[in-house]
Amino acid sequence: MDFDLTPEQEMLRDTVRDVLERAYTPERRTEIVATELGWDPQIWRTFAEIGLLGLTFAEEDGGMGAGPIEAMLVLTELGRRLAPEPLLDCALLPGGLIARAGTDTQRKDLLPRIAEGDLRPVFAHGEPGVRWPATELTTRAVRTATGWNLTGAKHPVSHGDSADLLIVSAALPVGSFQEAGTEPAAAYPDLLEEAGPGHPGGVAAGLFLVDPAAAGVRRTDYLGHDGVRGATIEFDGVAAELLGEPKDAAEIVTAAVAGAQAALCAEAIGAMEESLRLTTEYLKTRKQFGVPLRAFQTLTQRAADMYVSLELARGMSMYASMSLADGVADPVVASRAKLRIGRSARHIGQEAIQMHGGIGMTAEYPVGHYTARLTAIEHSLGDSSDHLRYLGRTVGDHQMVEI
Template identity: 40%
Template sequence: MDFDLSEEQRLLKDSIDGLLADAYDFDKRKQYMKEKGGWSRAMWSKLAEQGLLGLPFSEDDGGFGAGGVETMIVMEAMGRALVLEPYLATVVLSGGFLRHGGSAAQKAAHLPGIIDGSKTFAFAQLEKQSRYDLFDVATSAKKKGDGYVIDGEKFVVLNGENADTLIVTARTAGGQRDKSGIGVFIVPTDAKGVTRKGYPTQDGLHAADITLTGVEVGADSVIGDPANGLPLIERVVDEARIALCAEAVGLMDESLNTTVEYIKTRKQFGVAIGSFQSLQHRASDMFVALEQARSMSMFATMAAEFDDAKERATSIAAAKVQIGKSAKFVGQQAIQLHGGIGMTMEAKIGHYFKRLTMIETTFGDTDYHMRRVSEAGGLI
């Protein structure tokens, strides 16, 4: 199998690598963190100008019709640069719902704003009791005329503090843990009854806890089947897991490079500590863990095209397991090889480890996905 990038994909990689090299060093990132909501609107506009916000959307919808490999390329680059902007929340997650389940009218109403960078979105799914189970939904959506009234609470909504629009999961029928009776709704953040409490997360991003009290939405707010939205949710979240795997590879790649450069220059006993064979072995082990993660990230990207939903889910879960293991190992080794400075806010390596740690727990940690793979009978 040929794993080389096509000419167009190489151009995309060079383009985003060049953009982020110029506009996203560690000092500039610290400046972006101080802006409202913790990310740069100017940088978001640059991503839009280069067409990166429209990559996965069809040409008929104003996008470029790119596939999973292109998203992988973008997310790896964003991982290497430790990007703060809400690409995952807006383009991958919310854009994914519109791509796979949105009506022509919904796409026409919302995709242009995503593509040109004028609007950002957030996926409001996590509840206090749900943990990693996407079907555990207590938020209710009760029928009222042609529309619905939504009541409930959502927690740790990535970009929820700043988003213009929410994609909300809510139960239209059945019990809290039933796999049927779940709908997906488009909810403007300025709708009556929506309240948000924003805060920074450990990795420097921003999230919000959101309360929906008697929020009325029309029938045109429903994405797909309001009684059977779980398959759509699972598909989009699987794509988000793939994107997170790619981002983690970028983070680990930069963590390894930064660590190797550090041990080449840090001196102890009058010599660079990189000359010590034991530290060379640890750096080599980091490289092996990175390449294992990279291969599984590529496998997950290909798995997105599997026709069998169960096979797709198991493959992506297996990738998330390896990503979690590699991220923990590479991150810990990077901190230890940096010594005390690796624990400070001034050194960027600690910020990389924080983001890797958050990725490991997003949409299911290593243990959760290991259990999923086991219950499926293994990957092979």
């Protein structure tokens, strides 16, 4: 298997790296994160100009037609510079949902606007008090004479504070689809067994477009410990437009979540690389008892262990992205990668702060910010304990290998 990048992929990576290195120093990032928006609209426009906002969209939809490997390279560079722009949350993830589920009219109307930076949608899927993987959607959609109404709540919605379009997942009776002459499947068939008797029978998953300024929408903004903004969004009989044709969207949602998990893994790789680089540079320059810290064997061994954790994580991130490139959006693959990335991120983040000593805890030094972002990624779309639990339930699906 060839793991070398093509010249086009190298050019894409180098272009993004150059843009972000010129745009962000640690001090500049602190200034931008402290603004009301939390990211730089000028950088967002630059992303649109070089094609990043429509990176994975088909060319006929205004995109570049790139795949998961290219997305992995770009997100790794964002992680390396801790760039706060919501490329995944407001472009690649919601755009992918529209590309997979939307009608021709919806795709032609929405995707070019996302690629040009004129529209920032977000995917509102997680719900208050529900750990990953969600076995039940409490947000409900009801069919009316004029369309659909949504009632429920979504939390957390990353970058939901600045979104101008919401893509909302909701449960609805299968009769709603049967009236339209279709035959839907059950919602989340691979998760029904863990829901138990409390799971509502006869429901399907739907995706809906909602204007965040519509009557009945209540948005409460929050600020994450990593500086990323978001919102809790409540719906009270809100008018909504069905995304795509009337059919069960559970498989589309599952594939989108797996893709988002792989993207977060790629971002974490960049953050871990930079955390390790900062730590090794510190060991080379910081002196204790008149000699550089690198002279202490215990510290160099701990740095070597950080490198091992990084390479383990890098391999799993590539595994997840390459599986997506092969057309396999497998939640088990994504879960394996997310578990490994979560463990490596915790190890590297903690060691980076420990070996920097007191300066590693200060807001003025970047190591603490990298650790905060790695912690936020580890808790997004399931933390390590969630993925370990999920993978444990799949052990019986595998045959025993004897050596």
